[in-house]
Amino acid sequence: MSTEPKNALSLRTWLTENNGRFDNKVRFQPVLSGFSVIATEEIAPETTIASCPFDIAITRCSSKSSLLKLLKPSKVDVLDSWNERQCIATYLCFHLILLPSDLDHFTFLRHGPYVLVLPPEEKMRTGLHFTPEEREMFRGSNLFGAIVDREKEYRDEWVQCLRVISECKASWGTAFSWELYRTATTHVSSRAFPSSLLSRNPSLSTSPSIEPILLPGIDSINHARGKPVSWVVTYPNHESPSTPPTISLKIHYPVSAGDEIFNNYGVKPNSELVLGYGFSISENPDDTILLKVGGGGVHAKRWEVGRQARGADGLWAEILSFISENEDATYEDHLDASAMLTDMVDRLTSQLPPLKNKSFDPNTVRPEVVKMYHDYIEGQRDILDALIKFAEAKKQAAVEWAAEEGVELVFDE
Numbered sequence: 001m002s003t004e005p006k007n008a009l010s011l012r013t014w015l016t017e018n019n020g021r022f023d024n025k026v027r028f029q030p031v032l033s034g035f036s037v038i039a040t041e042e043i044a045p046e047t048t049i050a051s052c053p054f055d056i057a058i059t060r061c062s063s064k065s066s067l068l069k070l071l072k073p074s075k076v077d078v079l080d081s082w083n084e085r086q087c088i089a090t091y092l093c094f095h096l097i098l099l100p101s102d103l104d105h106f107t108f109l110r111h112g113p114y115v116l117v118l119p120p121e122e123k124m125r126t127g128l129h130f131t132p133e134e135r136e137m138f139r140g141s142n143l144f145g146a147i148v149d150r151e152k153e154y155r156d157e158w159v160q161c162l163r164v165i166s167e168c169k170a171s172w173g174t175a176f177s178w179e180l181y182r183t184a185t186t187h188v189s190s191r192a193f194p195s196s197l198l199s200r201n202p203s204l205s206t207s208p209s210i211e212p213i214l215l216p217g218i219d220s221i222n223h224a225r226g227k228p229v230s231w232v233v234t235y236p237n238h239e240s241p242s243t244p245p246t247i248s249l250k251i252h253y254p255v256s257a258g259d260e261i262f263n264n265y266g267v268k269p270n271s272e273l274v275l276g277y278g279f280s281i282s283e284n285p286d287d288t289i290l291l292k293v294g295g296g297g298v299h300a301k302r303w304e305v306g307r308q309a310r311g312a313d314g315l316w317a318e319i320l321s322f323i324s325e326n327e328d329a330t331y332e333d334h335l336d337a338s339a340m341l342t343d344m345v346d347r348l349t350s351q352l353p354p355l356k357n358k359s360f361d362p363n364t365v366r367p368e369v370v371k372m373y374h375d376y377i378e379g380q381r382d383i384l385d386a387l388i389k390f391a392e393a394k395k396q397a398a399v400e401w402a403a404e405e406g407v408e409l410v411f412d413e
């Protein structure tokens with residue numbers, strides 16, 4: 001007996017028809033943000049939960065080739081200038097844009113049952129989908145700036161895509177709304193895997209040549225930090241010559257009947273989770289803050305510092321070199337650097353919204369966003385507190401260094 005929603009059943013059937021599969025002990029359960037994947041009975045470690053053949057992965061290349069058939073082939077140069085997000089998001093949108101009268105064009109779209117399980121706009125909670133009041137809560141934090149920048153960048157991309165689509169068919173342009181595109185870009189940010197998985201030695205590593213891709217089925221599984229999982233690639237061999245190259249997600253932990261099955265998206269700070277995924281982890285040990293020295297302009301190096309001031313040494317070295325060009329910094333330079341770091345951190349702390357005693361209007365601010373706000377601000381404040389302690393320790397070391405040189409330093413309180 002299955003109580004799976006119809007669209008989840010259609011995804012399962014479509015995946016099987018395309019040589020992929022879900023383990024038969026899993027089922028989809030509707031939740032606020034879309035679906036969770038649950039064990040119907042106990043699942044043993046080393047079970048393969050979902051498999052996706054390479055040829056149904058959605059890549060920039062596969063999206064572009066479908067779009068070229070839908071739009072005019074003469075648009076090939078224009079589409080070459082679109083980035084992978086524009087190609088994949090526009091390809092996803094077309095599944096929802098076409099009308100029954102566009103029947104001939106449906107043959108160019110391969111992912112109908114997949115697109116129909118993707119959470120719609122109203123289930124989205126990423127920074128791009130915040131209400132104005134929700135976005136305003138984050139003013140003063142790095143995340144606020146990141147949301148504003150992302151919206152501008154994605155809107156510009158949408159305008160480029162819209163121009164091409166409208167030229168092909170005005171009614172498609174009308175249907176290709178900012179809201180539709182924004183939701184599709186969130187599907188890309190929240191579900192994409194690196195293209196480095198589609199190889200004989202799959203890895204989650206990223207580099208400029210690695211592009212985001214979507215893996216239908218595998219991307220239905222939610223994240224839990226640190227869960228042991230692995231990626232397994234299978235190629236045809238003499239035992240099963242007709243099996244296409246396939247990527248699978250295998251879990252290395254047991255799951256009890258009724259419990260959720262989790263994937264592990266890798267190390268992610270809350271800033272990234274809130275911006276691109278629409279959820280956060282309480283007291284996330286992987287939280288970070290981005291800092292740059294002395295204003296520095298848009299091209300200034302940004303230092304990513306974590307809890308317990310992890311990664312602060314590079315920032316400290318840059319502050320020291322900013323204070324003194326001399327390679328052999330003196331204890332006075334260290335004292336100045338410590339004061340500069342403290343000022344910098346104090347300024348950031350005073351700009352950050354408060355963690356406590358802040359109430360939000362439940363009519364305009366959703367409880368899930370309040371949780372993200374608390375988790376994110378807690379992490380930012382904790383790291384800034386750790387940086388103050390880091391600067392204080394550097395000051396103390398400089399005082400001891402001066403004492404070794406026979407200088408007693410006295411500070412005004």
Ligand SMILES: C[S@@+](CC[C@H](N)C(=O)[O-])C[C@H]1O[C@@H](n2cnc3c(N)ncnc32)[C@H](O)[C@@H]1O
Nearest residue numbers: 033034035190191219220221222223277278279
């Ligand atoms: C790759 S999809 C996972 C499948 C998704 N739940 C669905 O309904 O299709 C990633 C999205 O799932 C949700 N998600 C994943 N892990 C989560 C978690 N630990 N807590 C809350 N939401 C989570 C978020 O909405 C995120 O953007």
